[in-house]
Structures are given as C-alpha cells and as structure tokens.
Amino acid sequence: xxxxxxxxxxxxxxxxxxxxxxxxxxxxxxxxxxxxxxxxxxxxxxxxxxxxxxxxxxxxxxxxxxxxxxxxxxxxxxxxxxxxxxxxxxxxxxxxxxxxxxxxxxxxxxxxxxxxxxxxxxxxxxxxxxxxxxxxxxxxxxxxxxxxxxxxxxxxxxxxxxxxxxxxxxxxxxxxxxxxxxxxxxxxxxxxxxxxxxxxxxxxxxxxxxxxxxxxxxxxxxxxxxxxxxxxxxxxxxxxxxxxxxxxxxxxxxxxxxxxxxxxxxxxxxxxxxxxxx
DNA sequence: GCGACAG
DNA sequence: ATCTTGTCGC
Numbered sequence: 001x002x003x004x005x006x007x008x009x010x011x012x013x014x015x016x017x018x019x020x021x022x023x024x025x026x027x028x029x030x031x032x033x034x035x036x037x038x039x040x041x042x043x044x045x046x047x048x049x050x051x052x053x054x055x056x057x058x059x060x061x062x063x064x065x066x067x068x069x070x071x072x073x074x075x076x077x078x079x080x081x082x083x084x085x086x087x088x089x090x091x092x093x094x095x096x097x098x099x100x101x102x103x104x105x106x107x108x109x110x111x112x113x114x115x116x117x118x119x120x121x122x123x124x125x126x127x128x129x130x131x132x133x134x135x136x137x138x139x140x141x142x143x144x145x146x147x148x149x150x151x152x153x154x155x156x157x158x159x160x161x162x163x164x165x166x167x168x169x170x171x172x173x174x175x176x177x178x179x180x181x182x183x184x185x186x187x188x189x190x191x192x193x194x195x196x197x198x199x200x201x202x203x204x205x206x207x208x209x210x211x212x213x214x215x216x217x218x219x220x221x222x223x224x225x226x227x228x229x230x231x232x233x234x235x236x237x238x239x240x241x242x243x244x245x246x247x248x249x250x251x252x253x254x255x256x257x258x259x260x261x262x263x264x265x266x267x268x269x270x271x272x273x274x275x276x277x278x
Numbered sequence: 279g280c281g282a283c284a285g
Numbered sequence: 286a287t288c289t290t291g292t293c294g295c
Contacts, residue, residue: 053285055286063286091286093283100285127284137284154284208284 007090017095018134024144025136033214034121034149037223045072048227049120050235051104051142054243056251061087064250065103066243067111068235069120075227075234079118081107082246094133097141105145122149122215122223124235129220131185131194131210133160143213150212151220153233157196157208161187172196173206180225182206195221199228207231 004010036044049069056062062084069079083106089099104125111119128137129152139152157165163185172183179200184192185208194210195217209221227233232240 053286055285057287091283091285093285096285132284139284152284156284158284159282 006092006095009090009092009095014092014095017098021097021134021136021141024141025134027144028130028136028140028211029214030130030211030216031214032216032219036121037149037215037219042072042223042226045121045223047078047118047120048072048075048223048235049123049148050125050233050237050239051107051123052126052236052239052243053100053103054240054247056247060090062251063087063103064243064246065100065107066239066246067104067107068238068242069111069118070235070238073226075229077238079111079115080238080242081110082243083107084246084250096127097138100127101138101141101145104142108146108148120148120235122151123212124151124153124224124227124233125212126153126236126240128152128154128158128194128208129210129212131158131160131208133158135193137210137212139210139212147214149214151215151224152194152208152210152212153224153236154208154210155205155232157185161189161191161193163187163193169196173204176206179203179228182209182221185210192217197221197224199225199231199233203231205231207233 036042047069051067053063053065065083065085067081071078085103091099125139125142129139137152139150143150176198182195182197185194187193194208196206197209199207209224211217224233
C-alpha cells in the first residue's frame with residue numbers, strides 16, 4: 001500500500017518530485033544576464049509579466065490561471081490571458097510548483113505562439129524562488145521551464161534554513177521606514193536566501209523577494225520596488241485581480257438567492273492591509 | 279502535544 | 286488559496 005503522507009500524495013511521488021527539483025535546480029542562474037538589468041533606470045526594459053492562480057470557492061479542482069504583461073515603466077496592461085483549468089495535484093507545502101506551474105507554462109507558450117512581440121522580459125511570480133526548503137521554489141521552476149528571468153515575491157516568510165518570523169525579525173521589519181528599504185534574509189548556512197522589502201511608503205508588511213532565474217537578488221529587489229504602486233507588485237496584482245474577475249464572470253454570481261433571514265453579526269476582521277485597495 | 283505549512 | 290464588514294485615517 002502506498003503511504004500517503006502529504007495531502008494524499010504518496011511518498012513515492014514526493015520523492016520523484018524532490019529528484020526533479022534537484023535536477024532542475026542545477027540550471028538556475030542567480031545573476032543578471034540581461035543588459036537592462038544593469039541600467040540605473042532599467043532603460044531597455046519595456047515589458048514586465050505577472051502570473052497568478054485564483055480558485056473557485058467551493059471547488060478544490062477548478063481555478064483560473066492568469067498571465068498579464070504590463071508596459072514598463074508605465075505599468076499599463078498590454079496583454080492578459082485567463083484560462084479556466086482543472087487542477088489534478090493538491091497543494092503540498094514545498095511543492096507548489098507541481099500544482100501551478102504546468103498552467104503558467106502553457107499560458108506563456110500561448111503568448112509565444114500568438115503574440116511573440118509581447119513576451120515579457122521578466123516575470124513576477126506569486127511565491128518564492130531560492131527561498132525554499134530545497135532552494136527551488138515556484139519562481140525558479142517557472143524560470144527554468146520558460147527560460148525567462150523570474151522574480152519570486154511571497155507575502156509571508158517561509159521559515160527555512162533557520163529563518164524565523166520571530167521577535168528579532170519583527171524588530172528588523174520596524175526598521176524599514178520607507179518604500180525600498182530592505183534587509184537580507186541570511187540563513188544558518190550563511191547564505192542570503194532573499195530580502196525582506198518594504199514595497200512602498202504606506203505598507204507595514206514587507207514582501208519576501210528572492211531570485212527565481214536569470215536575475216541577481218539586488219536587481220530583483222530594485223525592480224520589485226519600481227513595480228509597486230501598492231503593496232503587491234503591479235504585474236502580480238493585475239494577474240490576481242483579473243483571474244478572480246474571470247472566475248466571477250464565468251462561474252460566479254450565484255443568482256441572487258432568496259432574501260435569507262438577516263441578522264447582525266460581529267466579525268473580527270483580520271489584518272487586511274491596503275493591498276486590496278486600488 | 280505544539281507549531282509550521284509559499285499558494 | 287478561500288471564508289468575510291465595517292471602519293479608521295488621510
């Protein structure tokens with residue numbers, strides 16, 4: 001009998017996945033490979049991409065995978081692709097890419113086939129790059145499969161290599177005073193795995209930026225900051241908004257149910273920050 | 279038993 | 286990821 005440890009995924013599959021991550025990891029390039037990356041104002045950079053998946057509420061299988069391309073530095077949407085997909089793989093911490101990356105790779109292939117002039121020069125990915133238990137998060141995975149420069153942007157700190165969201169970490173967060181301020185995430189291995197970044201002036205919670213592929217950490221942080229009108233970098237934010245909207249237009253709107261007995265309720269809002277706002 | 283667990 | 290309102294501040 002197959003032992004199912006994580007999310008109903010047999011140990012044997014997890015072991016295959018780990019081997020795949022290890023093999024692909026050897027191909028990650030963690031330095032700047034493009035001319036525009038070394039330019040003070042990124043001159044030469046014209047198109048930035050973002051990807052995200054949104055999920056159908058009561059459905060663990062259906063989602064919308066979105067790829068958007070924005071102009072740089074204007075950050076106006078030039079292209080969007082929203083695709084309803086059926087997910088076959090559950091979410092297993094540390095193996096996010098095996099759930100999401102196939103659909104994002106497909107979206108990029110559609111763009112290459114139909115509008116090659118709009119292929120982005122860099123891709124922002126919702127999730128980590130090398131800041132990962134095995135140094136190969138979803139941003140690295142997509143970078144290798146597409147051969148594009150990729151930047152990992154996570155909203156929460158993944159506690160790997162001794163990194164902890166503890167009192168010291170929160171102390172350092174409070175020292176980030178202005179948009180663009182950051183501090184390195186140095187693991188026990190004495191390796192810098194990523195940077196905590198205050199993405200703009202009015203945002204307390206940092207982003208966790210790490211290298212995905214074909215970009216240096218310094219460039220990844222500088223470019224992430226320059227793409228933030230709000231807390232979340234505009235390419236990822238637009239992909240998130242448009243994937244949600246696509247679901248709502250396509251499947252949503254449960255046709256105004258009958259006026260149910262209305263009663264006042266007290267709900268404790270969580271720390272919803274301003275990233276939802278336009 | 280407790281905490282972690284990208285999305 | 287998703288469930289979810291009002292409210293405070295500029």
